[in-house]
Amino acid sequence: MSDAPDSSRSEPLAAGEPASLRRLLRLMADLRDPERGCAWDVRQTFATIVPYTIEEAYEVADAVARGDRDDLRDELGDLLLQVVFHARMAEEEGAFGFDDVARAIGDKLVRRHPHVFEPDGTPLPAGSTLRDPAQVEAQWAAIKAQERAARDPGAAEPDPLGGVARALPALARAEKISRRAAAYGFDWGNAAQVIDKVREETDEVAEALAAGDPQALSEEIGDLLFSVANLARHAGIDPETALRDGTAKFERRFAAMAAHLKAAGGELGRSDLAAMEAAWQAAKRDETA
Numbered sequence: 618m619s620d621a622p623d624s625s626r627s628e629p630l631a632a633g634e635p636a637s638l639r640r641l642l643r644l645m646a647d648l649r650d651p652e653r654g655c656a657w658d659v660r661q662t663f664a665t666i667v668p669y670t671i672e673e674a675y676e677v678a679d680a681v682a683r684g685d686r687d688d689l690r691d692e693l694g695d696l697l698l699q700v701v702f703h704a705r706m707a708e709e710e711g712a713f714g715f716d717d718v719a720r721a722i723g724d725k726l727v728r729r730h731p732h733v734f735e736p737d738g739t740p741l742p743a744g745s746t747l748r749d750p751a752q753v754e755a756q757w758a759a760i761k762a763q764e765r766a767a768r769d770p771g772a773a774e775p776d777p778l779g780g781v782a783r784a785l786p787a788l789a790r791a792e793k794i795s796r797r798a799a800a801y802g803f804d805w806g807n808a809a810q811v812i813d814k815v816r817e818e819t820d821e822v823a824e825a826l827a828a829g830d831p832q833a834l835s836e837e838i839g840d841l842l843f844s845v846a847n848l849a850r851h852a853g854i855d856p857e858t859a860l861r862d863g864t865a866k867f868e869r870r871f872a873a874m875a876a877h878l879k880a881a882g883g884e885l886g887r888s889d890l891a892a893m894e895a896a897w898q899a900a901k902r903d904e905t906a
Contacts, residue, residue, distance in 0.1 A: 641697070642715055645705045663706060670699040671784075682861070729760050758800045777801060789857045791846035799850075808851040815844045873900035 648658040673696040680689040704715040727734045732747035734740060747753050765780060781793045798804065805811045818841040825834040849856035875885050877896035888896075 641701055642705075645698075645701045649705055649709065658702075661702070661706070663703060666699065666702055666706075670696075670703070673699050682858070728764075729757055731760075732756070755800055758797065786857060788842065788846055788860060791843050792850050792856050795843070795847045795850055805847070805851065808848060811844065811848040811851050815841065815848055818844045870897065870900045870904070873903060876900075 647653070648655045651659055673692065677689065677692045677696055680692045700718065701715060704713070704718050708714040723738070727736070727738045732741070732753065747756065761780065762777075778794055778797050781790055781797065783790070785793065795804075805814065818837065822834065822837040822841055825837045846856045849859055874893060874896040877899045878884060878888050878892065881892075881896070883892055883896070885893075
C-alpha cells in the first residue's frame with residue numbers, strides 16, 4: 618500500500634475548473650506514485666527540480682523574443698508543469714496543494730490592485746483613480762512592504778530593499794534593487810546623470826586595473842555593471858534582454874566573420890587579429906547593406 622496521498626486529492630478544484638488542468642494534476646500525481654509511477658519523477662525533490670524551473674522560465678522568454686507562438690504555447694506548458702510538480706511534492710508533505718497556490722496568487726492580485734478590485738475581487742467601475750503606471754508601481758511596493766511587516770509584526774524595522782530574490786540573475790537583480798531604491802526617491806534625475814556615473818565608474822575600473830589590485834578591480838567592475846543596470850532602467854530598457862540581444866549579435870557577427878575568413882582562404886584560430894578584424898568589419902557591413 619502506498620503511503621503517498623491519494624491522487625484523487627489533486628483532481629477536484631473549483632467548480633467548472635478546466636478538465637485539462639484536472640487531467641494534468643492527475644497525471645502528475647500518477648507520475649509521483651511510489652509504486653507505479655516514474656522512477657525519475659518519484660526521486661525528485663524541490664532542490665533537484667528548481668534548475669528545471671529556472672530553465673523553463675528562460676525558454677518562455679526565448680520563445681517570446683523569437684515571436685514563436687506555437688513554441689510559446691509549449692514552453693508555457695513546460696513552465697506550468699514545474700508549478701504542478703512543486704505543488705504536488707508540497708501536497709505529499711501535507712504542506713499545501715495546487716489549489717492553495719492558485720488561491721494565494723488570486724488573493725494577492727486582488728490585494729495589490731485596490732485600484733482595480735473591491736476586497737472581494739469584484740472589479741471596480743471604470744474610471745479608476747490610478748492610471749499612471751508609476752503610481753501603480755509605487756502603490757504595489759507600499760502594499761508589499763505592509764505585507765512584510767504584517768507577517769512579522771514583532772520584527773525589527775524591515776529591510777527597505779528586502780524581498781528581491783537572491784537567485785535572480787545578477788543583472789536583473791541589480792535592476793530590481795535600484796528600482797526599489799528609486800521608489801524611496803534615492804535616484805538620479807535623468808539618464809544623462811547616470812551616464813556620467815557610468816563614466817566615473819569606468820575611470821575607477823581603469824585605476825584599479827593600473828594598480829594591479831584584483832579585489833579592487835572586481836569591486837569596481839561590479840560598481841560599473843550596477844551603474845549600467847541603472848542606466849538601462851532610466852532608459853526603459855530591460856538589461857537582461859539588452860545583454861541577451863547584444864550577445865546574440867556578437868554570435869551572429871562572429872559566425873559571419875568566420876565565413877568571410879574562410880571565403881578569403883583563412884581559418885579561425887589560424888588567422889591573425891588584423892585579418893579577423895577586417896572580416897569582422899565586413900560582417901558588420903553585410904548587416905547594414
